[in-house]
Amino acid sequence: MAKTALTRMEPAPPERLSDVVGEVTALAPERVIVDPSLVEAAARAWSPNTIRAFLSDIRLWDSWCRLSRVTAGEATAQTVAGYVRALSGQDHDSAAARATETRAAATIARYLVSIGWAYRMAGRDDPTAAPLVRLELKAARKVLGTRQRQARAIRFKGEGSDLDAPASGVSLGVLLKATRRDLLGLRDRALLLTAYDTACRCSELAGLQITDIDGPDTDGAGVVEIRRSKTDQDGQGTQAYLSPVTMRAIAEWRSKAAITRGPLFRRVETWFDGSIRSVGEGPLHPGSITLIYKRLIRQAFDKRMLGDISETEVVRWIKAVSSHSIRVGVAQDNFAAGESLPAIMQAYRWRDPKTVLRYGAKLAAKSGASARMAARFHDK
Structure with missing residues (x-):
């Protein structure tokens, strides 16, 4: 994994860009990207953190397809819908589902964005855009809830309401x-x-x-x-x-x-x-x-x-x-x-x-x- 982006958001290193091209190429028909400049431009426009998340998301998706015995480049809306059900903990029947860890609703939504981008850049129809997938995502949000867990606050003087009191506890x-x-x-x-x-x-x-x-x-x-x-x-x-x-x-x-x-x-x-x-x-x-x-x-x-x-x-x-x-x-x-x-x-x-x-x-x-x-x- 790359070290991370600095606040100056320096361009992603070449190996990261080539990784994006490689993942998209694997999805393309005949493993040939119709418009390589689109993929390279996207990789340059994204921040290093976005690239890192994209690569991680696509590799998880590839693992799901392999476990489901589906060729990733030929996955359908039904394949994605099954992935959403597994990620939201609604399906434990298949081996692929049992091997999939439950994720938060926001994380599942991010996965779908990454998958959609990958297929569009590869010149394929986006399987995440189907109504079936949108409805499965809505169902997942109902099951999981959409409120994100908040980090515990570190305040200057602690959790007390008196700002003039001495600092105490984790502060x-x-x-x-x-x-x-x-x-x-x-x-x-x-x-x-x-x-x-x-x-x-x-x-x-x-x-x-x-x-x-x-x-x-x-x-x-x-x-x-x-x-x-x-x-x-x-x-x-x-x-x-x-x-x-x-x-x-x-x-x-x-x-x-x-x-x-x-x-x-x-x-x-x-x-x-x-x-x-x-x-x-x-x-x-x-x-x-x-x-x-x-x-x-x-x-x-x-x-x-x-x-x-x-x-x-x-x-x-x-x-x-x-x-x-x-x-x-x-x-x-x-x-x-x-x-x-x-x-x-x-x-x-x-x-x-x-x-x-x-x-x-x-x-x-x-x-x-x-x-x-x-x-x-x-x-x-």
Whole structure:
């Protein structure tokens, strides 16, 4: 698997492009693509993450066809409909269905998009466009539900409603205190603070370059240029605020790690005894950022910094944390502070208000009318 795209969304490496061409060619009649330029243009237009998902989806589809004893290039709407039923857990009769893991409704829909693209680019009729498949997808959504599981939020001071209270539980404030007092800890602190200030996605954080940071100004604050992101594939770019505390953490990390140019966040390698071995030259892998969050939660627990929390609960926490956990926490903290929806969307580059409102739904439930009424009577 390729390493991943940086925030600058560099073109996918040639081997990725050839992989796309290869998968589509396998579906084409006589294994000859009618319009190769269409496939190559699509591969160049897609982000590396999209290419990676496309290749994964098509390979899973190919496996389904093999297990179903169907030639992938000649699959019909009935073949796709069977795949949807298996993916949604509605069919366990065939060997292919029993070997298929149940997926979320959104994942199934993505698979169909990838399959449809592949067949159209191969010059074949799109079997996913048939009414039968559309109806099976609708049935799958009824069975599975369409609400996506939300990452557990990492808020600055924890899950409490009092923003002036000390940080407690699994919170950014506690994780910052749990970091090590060496190069690894300096990197982790700079990363956590930047993630919170900017609400950047992991690919955006990993792609930050030294030249993207402007400041500090007279107040010690700075600005970071986010040149390209998931919602900005054309690279128009946007800016995000960095607090004086974050700017100091970045400066200390850069100074101790002797970073003068190139990627801001990098891998810190350690020896078997945990001591620092070296700092990498290349960017931190986006996929490792979630692992850093999980490691810091475990670190805080082992240092007895999470309060009255059991081993079982910390395991649940670690399982529920994802690359979006700080991003969700930022949204909830802003709602708790009384910031408006448009202000939150503008500051943190959200385009869909439904996403932001979904992030704030749990917080709203805890602080809404029903919660206030319950507290009024139970406190008596």
